[in-house]
Amino acid sequence: MIDRNQFYIELGARLRNKREALGLKQSDIAEAAGISRTSLTNIECGRQRILVDQLSLICHRLGVSAAEIMPAEVVMPKTVQSKLAKIPVVASFVKSVTGEPAQ
C-alpha cells in the first residue's frame, strides 16, 4: 500500500517544484485556491492533506493536470526488465507458454 505520509510529502514537493519553476509566489497559489499562505506552506511540506477541490484549483493555476502532479503513477526503469525475466515464476511461465526460455 501507499505510505500516506510519504504520498503527501511527495505531492507537496511536486507542487512546490512546479510553482517555483513558474516563478510564482506561495501567495499567488494560495489565493487561487482560496486558502491561507500558511496552509499552502504546510501542504508543500506534506504536513497538511490537501482537499480535492483545492488541488483542482491549484493545478489549474499551475497549468497542469492533476494527473501530472500526482505521485502515484508508476515507474520502473527499463533496465529492471532483464532482471524480472530471470525471476523463477516469470521464467517458468514464459517457458510454459512459449516452449522457450525468456531472454
Place this chain on the structure above:
Amino acid sequence: MSPRRPRYAKIRREVQALLDKANVNASPVPVEAIATMLGARIVKSDFNNEVSGILIRKGADIVIGVAKEQSKTRQRFTIAHEIGHLILHEGEEVHVDKDFRVKLRSQISSAAIDVDEIEANAFAAALLMPEALLMKDIKKLAIDFDDASQIDNLAKRYNVSGQAMTFRLLNLVGE
C-alpha cells in the same frame, strides 16, 4: 536528457477506438473480451505476488499472463495495463510488470521514469473507466468527493479498486 512526455492525447484516441470497436456502452468494461478481440490469450497463473502481469509477443501469438493470486479488480487492471503496452509499445517480446499501481516515484529517480509504464497505467484507467460513461454517472450521482461510500459504489459499478477510481476521478476533474 529528459524523458519523453506521456502521450495522453494518443492514449485517449486509442482507448476510444478500442471501446468503439468492442461496442462498449455500459460498465463494467469487459476487459477480457477486449483482450480476446485483440488476439491475446489470457493465462492466469500464480506468480507468488512477485509480479502482476506478463505480456508475451511471439510472432502472431500474444499471451497476457495475469497473477491469479491477486484480487479480481487488480487482475482486471493488469489485463488493461498489458493491453495498453500491446497497443502503445512495440518491441519487447516479453514484458514483465511488477506492482505498477502503488509505487511512489521519488524525486531523485524521476529522471529515470519509465514513460511506458505511465502510459500503460493511463491507458488502463481510461479503458476500465471510460470518460464518457463515468462523467454521465458523476452527473447523475452528483458525486461528493468527501463521501467515500459513493466512490466505492462507483468502483463496484466499474469493477475496479476504490483507489483506481479515486485516481481516475482526480485526473478527470483536474483536466
